Amino acid sequence: MEVLYMETYGIAGRTGHVASFDTLTGAVHSELQLGETCRDVVFLQDHSFYAVAQQKYAFIYDRDGVEIHKLKAHISPSRLEFLPYHWLLASVGSAGYLKYQDTSTGQLVAEHRTALGACSVLTQNPHNAVLYLGHQNGCVTLWTPNLPHPAVKVLAHLGPVSSVSVDPSEGGRYMATSGKDGSVKVWDCRNWKGAVREWNLRSGGKGDAEVEWSQKGVLAVGSGGSVNMYTSPSIKTPHTSSSQPPLYLTHPLPSTSHRPITSLRFAPFQDVLTIGHAQGTSSILVPGAGDGGMDTSEGLDLYEGVKGRREREVRGLLDKIQPDMIALDSEFVGSLAPPSKLTTDTTGGSGSSRATEIPFSRLPRAERLRVSGKADLTEEVYSDAESLEGDENGNGGPKGRRTGKSARKGRCAGRGRVAIRAKLEKQKAERKAEIRKVKYGDKPRGEERSIGSVQEDIE
Structure with a gap:
């Protein structure tokens, strides 16, 4: 059972049951029985539309459960992610292709071949919109739409990666991963010099483990029949041993029929953790997990009306960030580019005073000598004097004079x-x-x- 939170609460099951609820009132918005496997569900720009990763394609439904679009480009998707500031829907599936589609125009922005086989782990860094993929060979790769290869590739586990999550409380600096080798690791995304903290699962490494960060930095690890919570600084302090950090909270499942745990999601701005398992969903309280400061300018106004929602969508489209601006360092936007040492300023063609930068390696030999200060300027002065004499005698023409070695050859040939x-x-x-x-x-x-x-x- 996959769980998703926004202002509404969405679930998608293996048997084709998809439903969305209101988090405050509990009212059901839509409920679908699709009759096929649904692997993931994600809301788009607001709760009015959501995308479902079904058995063969990805589909978009509205709030009432009416099918709006059939995305044939997303074949056999296993995970979906939506980038709200870029209006991009990303998917990865059994074919191993990562695809970005612009939901405002419908165009397929990018399609990357991971070359690492089928992938079922996908998450995003909310601070720079970089996607994190977990693969079957134990690697975690970071992707952007403007690079055909991964920006970062890390060997995280000795077995397949089962879950990846990024900490939103500290600017996306820390990443938590869990693998089928029975270990959980916390990584520092600023240097990638190794895991900051590593420990083995309390369940003995049986089954897949799910990890999820809250808005305040509480890490939930679900494995076996229990969900364990850890807080900083214990999980972010470097340790050489693989001892388990101290527990903040633990919650066992009521019976073995609820196993295994399939997903974990923290409710935004609330101290609530929803657990998806074999019997449906369960919610528990985790004090201090949610951020109490809700920013209404980000589209989180609980009392927003129809007119306000339309205005917010228009502002979001006008402020949409281009996919080419997604990078690991999100602070490069608006900064000055450093001066390049491999270029030189040269003027344009005849009649053009506009300066253009040409790489030093592409300049002619005479220009390279002039820039480096090794050119013989006496030859140019001598050739200028000869051209003036030619103009006075009426021998000058519209053709440009020759300089350097060719000019010396011409003078020698004329004297002969x-x-x-x-x-x-x-x-x-x-x-x-x-x-x-x-x-x-x-x-x-x-x-x-x-x-x-x-x-x-x-x-």
Whole structure:
């Protein structure tokens, strides 16, 4: 029996029984007999809609139990989570795919292949919206929509992970895990250098254990036929031994017919813990578990009307956070980006004064030499002087001048062509002089022409 709390109370059973109740009055809002296995249930932006992980697909129902949507992209889901500030419905199933779907637009935002087999453990960190998955090989992975691989991967247990929960009382710093190896571990999410506290289950490690944090940091561990509660600082103080921390409260189940324990949920802003077991649900009192300060700006107004709910939905859509902003460090939003050492400012193309940053490795060799201070500036000055001379003589053109090695090659080639041309002109003049000497002798060319003209006249 899966249990979910919001302003209303929802349950989903293995036999297909789904129901939602009012936490204050106990009135039944909806009750469904689906006739197939229901693995999980989660409310969406408010108690008006909830999603159910059924045998083949995930379905969305309204407050009256009417089917609204059939999510065919979520195949055989085993766990569901809703991110209220991002309006994202996340699911993971037997295929091992983690999927994010935007409930405001209906688009599938991201789909990640975990590559770790079937997964039946999913929870979220309410402070940064990072999803925590527990796998069959004992690993716990942390996922965000903008990364195709897990942001963090930790080997938590020697056997399959049965439950994961994040402490909401201290900014999501601590995580509790339980495995089928019969151990419970508390982790510090800031360094991941190992478990802060570790102990074995009082039931001897038989069956799966469920862990759940309350708003005030009370850790509930349900295994076998009892539910044990622990408080800080005993469970958050580092210990080298695997001795059990002192108990704050324990509650045994009335009979063996109620076993096994399938889920644990603390009621928000109340000192109530609801236990899901084989015979249904049971509620017990846990003093000091709930936070007494209710923030009505977060949609927790018990006297909210229809108009107020509509306005809150509109404000929530306007303030919706994009999935790309989900990260382990939630404080990076609004901070200044550090200056990069691998980029340099260069101006744009012709006629553009806008500065753009280009990575140093992608710059041309001349630019890299100039940035590093190793460029030979004398070549540029010499090439500028030559270009000015060319413009004065009328040889300049619209084409850009060449600099560096290519310019030196051009100057050498130009000098060689001039020398060869002068040599050819000199040889041509010498041949003409020899021909004239053989034909006319040593007399001047003008006199020979006059004698020739006289002879022509005589003839």
